[in-house]
Amino acid sequence: MVQPRIRRRAFDTAAVPAVAPSASPSIAPAVKLNGFVRQFGENRVIDGLDLSIAPGEFVALLGASGSGKTTLLRTLAGLDPVGDQDVTTPSTRAVVFQDARLxxxxxxxxxxxxxxxxxxxxxxxxxxxxxxxxxxxxxxxxxxxxxxxxxxxxxxxxxxxEPGLLLLDEPFAALDALTRLKMHDLVLNLWNEHRPAVLLVTHDVDEAISLADRVLVLNKGRIAAEEHIALERPRAPDARFQAIRRRLLGHLGVEAPASHEGALIAFPTGEAVQ
Amino acid sequence: MLLALWELGSRFGLIPERVLAAPSTVAETFWALTVSGELPANLLVSLARAAAGLAIALAVAVSLGLLAGLSRWGETVVDPLMQIKRTIPSLALTPLFIVWFGIGETPKIALIAVATTFPIYLNLFAGVRGIDVRLVEAARSFGLSGWSLVREVILPGALPSFFVGLRYALGVSVLVLVVAEQINAQAGLGHLINNARDFMRTDIIVVCLLVYALLGLGADALVRTLERRALAWRPSLVEQ
The missing domain is CATH 1.10.238 (Recoverin; domain 1)
Known part of the structure; x- marks a missing residue:
């Protein structure tokens, strides 16, 4: 397995990095979940999930319907009770829902x-x-x-x-293709300007790769895969983009992955493999 | 056409004066009563009764509607009582109210209040329960809770159905006014009608009926105006 190095940078609000800062151990994460569990009756929607998002990091969350995406977002938004579980979030959070909900x-x-x-x-x-x-x-x-x-x-x-954490719940899903592209640019500009940590929940693999520093795949209430996107922004759908896309689609079970090499860090058993 | 036939019938004695006064006589009487101040004074008394009854109904219905609408506990306590109350015709309470409150102003206002509470309550309750929970959730995610959530989200959302209840209540208030004012009224439209009956003045009776009809129309226009102002945000199915 080849593991390309991820560029790491200190968090800096002034810079507009082509590659955003990845989780740096020296900075307290904006979001931290440890073995988080959310259960509705018998149904365990989120099952021992570990998640850490650095301040100013743009994370996209992919997953099929029923994978627990929305539940996770609601938890981070403070809309669902967390009980006495270990959940760290910034005090200021804001959500953009799929339907604008004005x-x-x-x-x-x-x-x-x-x-x-x-x-x-x-x-x-x-x-x-x-x-x-x-x-x-x-x-x-x-x-x-x-x-x-x-x-x-x-x-x-x-x-x-001025939220410390911006939660985007498939905010572009209901828009036409052209408007969606304009919104992508707008979101990136605003993110560069304000630098909140972002969690974007989406169905759209291309959208996730175009926007995020890191893409997570959620499956059965756990992070099943993680992909760092070390591409310069704006991102053209070039060969590297396509390679990432193939791997992510493979993890979503859409098509068989072309190959197994790459930056994919899979957690098939739910245990982190660094 | 109808009015012309009615006028002709009265002129040629087909409709006796004691059965129904001619339209021209009604118009003259209307004018005379207005100029003498008798009609405006009595109308004012009636309006004051309706307003007092409605004010009480509004306060009670809005409190109970919110209580039942916003909590399961409130619904369990309030809603069955209101449904029981609904099945008793309000006008059937008249004898009881006379026993309780005598024959002064109190039973009249109480009857109007009791009769108009239910339509306001029911519609407000339905409005509160019909709120789009996604909007409530969004507002909660932006830090609204408690009273600010009720004021900014729940009440405005329930307003369209509240107005339906209010319009209905205003109609009912006129209806109950007619009956309530038959109770030993010393003033008011009912008093005017009772007196006219004793003297077989059908012209005055018709004038009062017309005024009742106008009151109903006026009440409706009032609520429509309120609705237009308060619900300006609502896209209209039919262009104004």
């Missing part, structure tokens, strides 16, 4: 300002909306927005609170 009775800027308490909320909401290119729709009703505009509003709503 409150239809609040104008766009009030949706962005939802839950903010200090005085200048309008100015802050306005700045966030300008950043996503919606400075002209401040006083629009959400029902008049297009799908892409609604998702950009949801992004502004998440970023206006």
């Amino acid at each position: 409150l239809p009775w609040k104008k766009v800027w009030r949706n962005v300002a939802l839950g903010l308490k200090d005085k200048d909320v309008r100015a802050r909401a306005e700045a966030a909306l300008k950043e996503v290119g919606l400075g002209h729709r401040l006083d629009a009703w959400p029902s008049t927005l297009s799908g892409g505009e609604a998702q950009r509003t949801a992004l502004a709503r998440a970023l206006v609170r």
Whole structure:
């Protein structure tokens, strides 16, 4: 097995790295789960999951339906109780859902300002909306927005609170292909600007490889595979991209993997193999 | 057409005055009662009764609707009682209320309050339970909880169905007003009608009926206006 070295860098908000910082042992992780278990009745949705995300790291999470993706995201968002389990998350978290989930009775800027308490909320909401290119729709009703505009509003709503962890729950799945590509650029720009740790849940292997520093494959409530993407951004679908894609698809059981060499670190038994 | 036939019938004596007054007489009486101040004064008394009854109903129905809508415990305690209350026609409570509250203002206002509580409660309860839980979840993920969640998400979400209840309640309040004011009223539209009956003044009776009809229409227009202002965010199926 060939193990290409992953470039490691110190976390730096000023730099716009082509390759983002990977988990560095010297920095306390933004997210840490140790042997996390989530069970609904007999059904163990998450089964002893270990996860660590560094501050400012962009992680994509792939997995078939029912693999526990959404449950994991809800746990990290603080929407599900964790009991007395060992779960570390930043105090500020924000979620962008697949459906934008804007409150239809609040104008766009009030949706962005939802839950903010200090005085200048309008100015802050306005700045966030300008950043996503919606400075002209401040006083629009959400029902008049297009799908892409609604998702950009949801992004502004998440970023206006400067979250330490940004959770993206298949936020581009319902958008058309062209809008989706624009949203990818926007998300990368915003991530470079604000540097939250990001967990992107997606079905789309290409999307995961284009955006993330690290791609995880979730299967039966555990991390079944992990892939570090050491490609320069913006990423073209070149040979290296295709190789990663093949490996990830193999782990998702879509097609047989072409070969077994590469940076894939598999955990078939649930134990980490470094 | 109908009005013309009615007028002609009255003129040629086909419809006796004591059965139904001619439209022209009704119009004259309406004008005379308005100018004398008798109609406006009595109307005001009736409106005040309806308003007092509705205010009580609103306070009770909104509290109970939220209590039952927001907690399983509240639903268990409140909802069966309200359903039992629903099966008793409110007007059937009139004799009991007279025994309890005498024949003054109290039984009239109490009857209106009791009758209008249920439609507001039921619709608010349904509205709260019909809230899109995904929106509630999103709001919770942005740090809203407790009262702020109710104020920012649950109440606005339940507003459309609340208005349906309110519109229904306003209609019911006029209906109950008619009956309640038959109880020894010293003033009000009911008092006016009772007096007119004693003197067989069908013109005054028709005027009062017209005013009742106008009250119903006015109440509806009021709620429609409120709805347009409060629900401006809602995309409309039918263009305004």
